[in-house]
Amino acid sequence: MTWRATVLTIFPEMFPGPLGASLAGKALSENKWALDVLDIRDFAKDKHRSVDDTPAGGGAGMVMRADIAASAIDTAREGAAPETPTLYLSPRGKPLTQDRVRELARGPGAILLCGRFEGIDERVIEARNIEEVSIGDYVLSGGELAALVLIDACVRLLPGVAGNEGSLAEESFAEGLLEYPHYTRPRDFEGLSIPEVLLSGDHKAIAKWRREQVETLTKSRRADLWEKFKRR
């Protein structure tokens, strides 16, 4: 079964966007994953194709209507494999992690609801059992870029997509830590040299140096990750 991303958006032209290039794009054209994009406006009930309305209780902005979002989700679910999770991209969501990305990549795919406006009627989140996911503590103008990020992170883990499976095992977050630094030619770059140990040919010493780098870097840049790693 092919891993399938089903995106619900009022900007279908944003897809595949950058996912049509590079690794993900090649894999998409080779049918190693699939992308369905549904225009939420197709589920609108009026001739203006409006999907939002003013917030109950007043205030700024507009809110996506529950009934229209629900119709779009129900249609997406009909076309997706059973057990496909529905995710709503929102800065209020649970932060996306590499562990969650791995789980999603192992599954049948994801239905991704992209918000715009102030948000979406809370009742649809409850009624359709939707998981709210954030890609970081900053606010985008909509969920589309977040959906692209999530899909990219999943697709590169699919079998046969990344090509060099070895590099996945060593990369950042493979075990919840940051990756060691990399070097290549030239040997001298603007007076900066490559750490001597990497030129020594001593594989044991190189592995030890890289491990030390992983730990030092994680401790200094991401104390939160280091604490989590120690507690495992």
Ligand code: ADE
């Ligand atoms: N939509 C707007 N901001 C977002 C964020 N940080 N993560 C996910 N979806 C979003």
